[in-house]
Amino acid sequence: MGDLVWILISAMIVNNFTLAYFLGLCPFMGVSGRVETALRMGMANIFVLVLTSLCAWFLNNFVLEYAPYLRVISFIVVIASLVQIVEIAIKKFSPTLFQQLGISLPLITTNCAILGLAIFQTNREYGFFQGLFFAVGAGLGLTLALVLMASIREDSERANVPNLARGTALVMIIAGSLSLAFMGFAGLGSAS
Amino acid sequence: MTEPQFLVRATPHLSGPESTPKIMWTVVFSLIPVVAVSFWFFGPSALLIQAAAVLGALIPEHYTGHKGSLRDGSAVITGVLLGLTLPPGMPLWMAFLGGFFGVAFGKLIFGGLGQNVFNPALLGRAFLQAAFPVAITTWPSQTGSWWSLRGDNFAWPLMSPQVVDGSTGATPLGLFKFEKQSTEFLDLLLGTTSGSVGETSGLVILACGLFLALRNYLNWRIPASICATVFSFSGILWLFDSEAFASPFFMLFSGGLMLGAFYMATDMVTSPTTHKGCWIFGAGIGFLVVIIRTWGGLPEGVMYAILFMNAFVPFINRKTQPRVFGQAPPEKRGLPFMKKGGQA
Numbered sequence: 001m002g003d004l005v006w007i008l009i010s011a012m013i014v015n016n017f018t019l020a021y022f023l024g025l026c027p028f029m030g031v032s033g034r035v036e037t038a039l040r041m042g043m044a045n046i047f048v049l050v051l052t053s054l055c056a057w058f059l060n061n062f063v064l065e066y067a068p069y070l071r072v073i074s075f076i077v078v079i080a081s082l083v084q085i086v087e088i089a090i091k092k093f094s095p096t097l098f099q100q101l102g103i104s105l106p107l108i109t110t111n112c113a114i115l116g117l118a119i120f121q122t123n124r125e126y127g128f129f130q131g132l133f134f135a136v137g138a139g140l141g142l143t144l145a146l147v148l149m150a151s152i153r154e155d156s157e158r159a160n161v162p163n164l165a166r167g168t169a170l171v172m173i174i175a176g177s178l179s180l181a182f183m184g185f186a187g188l189g190s191a192s
Numbered sequence: 193m194t195e196p197q198f199l200v201r202a203t204p205h206l207s208g209p210e211s212t213p214k215i216m217w218t219v220v221f222s223l224i225p226v227v228a229v230s231f232w233f234f235g236p237s238a239l240l241i242q243a244a245a246v247l248g249a250l251i252p253e254h255y256t257g258h259k260g261s262l263r264d265g266s267a268v269i270t271g272v273l274l275g276l277t278l279p280p281g282m283p284l285w286m287a288f289l290g291g292f293f294g295v296a297f298g299k300l301i302f303g304g305l306g307q308n309v310f311n312p313a314l315l316g317r318a319f320l321q322a323a324f325p326v327a328i329t330t331w332p333s334q335t336g337s338w339w340s341l342r343g344d345n346f347a348w349p350l351m352s353p354q355v356v357d358g359s360t361g362a363t364p365l366g367l368f369k370f371e372k373q374s375t376e377f378l379d380l381l382l383g384t385t386s387g388s389v390g391e392t393s394g395l396v397i398l399a400c401g402l403f404l405a406l407r408n409y410l411n412w413r414i415p416a417s418i419c420a421t422v423f424s425f426s427g428i429l430w431l432f433d434s435e436a437f438a439s440p441f442f443m444l445f446s447g448g449l450m451l452g453a454f455y456m457a458t459d460m461v462t463s464p465t466t467h468k469g470c471w472i473f474g475a476g477i478g479f480l481v482v483i484i485r486t487w488g489g490l491p492e493g494v495m496y497a498i499l500f501m502n503a504f505v506p507f508i509n510r511k512t513q514p515r516v517f518g519q520a521p522p523e524k525r526g527l528p529f530m531k532k533g534g535q536a
Contacts, residue, residue, distance in 0.1 A: 035507075035510070147507065148503050148504065148507065151506035151507040151510060152309050152503065152506050154506065155309070155506040155509075156302055156303075156307070156309065159302050159303040159307035160303035160304065160307060161301070161302060161303045161307075162256075162300070162301065162303065165301045170301065170302070173297060173301055174309065177297075177298070177309070177310050177315060177499075177503075178503055180315065180318040180319065180322060180499065181310070181318065181496060181499035181500045181502070181503055182500070183318065183321075183322060183496065184480075184484055184488065184490065184493055184495070184496020184497065184499070184500065185484065185488065185496070186488075186489055186490075187488060187489020187490070188483070188484070188487055188488045188489065
């Protein structure tokens, strides 16, 4: 149990996908304008990451044993089509949720964090529950990074930012500073 | 034309005796005892490091800041505070670079004083820690001639600084973390240990911080909350196993905790605007400090804890807005997709 909790915390804070591995930067830069949107994006991310983890576990254990060289392609194809199917199902069963998620659900599928999660999980040989906790931790970490970034950006919209740094440049600098702040957690847990 | 009978102006109509330059310069003057103590312990190196950091902080402020922003003293504070957190034997050009980076990328790029998110001095130090991890963790011991430099201060940029054998020691936190060796409490209080230029003497920093708190130039809730959290959290761990974990008094007075709690975390720009927010902010810092110090890869975590919580400040401000008098309490909110109706 402690092992699972540690995987979750590690994926969320210490090895944060966005701020330590620099994965999933597209939503981090693109959808972090408003806190509400960022939170919704984070939720959608958690959802897709959990699905990914389940898919990767299933593929690894039952399919890829016979064709290991197809790993990356099968991950991409299976995860993308599964998310599409789930989206259709959500549209049918819960239009409200569908409206909330909007375009973000299909977009996340092509995110590098998704493929990254599947590949990390395979390389580290995580079991079913380990993979699940890893996915939830990674999703929570992405959500944390997105919400922090969005709240800082909302505040700095009112700031008197010089013209040369307005827009993406400032976002990059904030991202770098956030990443510096997360560096303090490097090696957490390895000492003891 | 008759003279106007009364002046028509936007509020506020009454102005207090305080002004930004006055507060900033008071903070600078309150640091004089800390700087003096650092000079006493580390000799000329201490002053050289701080001069380099201040110079590095002043240059971008002078060339790209708003007109007259050099005179409000905020860049001087950044430089002095950065200098106080650096090891005395560090090459001067690195201290200069840290000050430059902190002010240029931590403050001016956000639009200058009052608009930055991260504490500029700490951002400069975090940058130095990432760029020069060896130089920033080489601690000279307090031995040898007082007049001699405590390291290769005048190393040229991009050259590796010379290290004199036997002249380096570990900080109390490093000693405890890697060799399980505790330090005398009196040494921690007075500052006769190795460490950064201005962080060693807990007692002097405490006195200077209390002076500022009494004048209401810093929100006392932040240091109170940090110290209380660190004391209680590390106290619980210590009661649990007094061999493996440091005592709460050691935690409070070692490393940069006092300097961080009184001078870094209380930066008016990068701390929350509400009192409730300040309690949360301080508790978060204290909690993270103990976590990083106890289980982290680095012996010291005050800088990262404060930077991390700085990032949370806009979010804390948003969540701790007091209710406007006379308004109905806000509706209970759930996760976005639990809300009925939804918002497009």
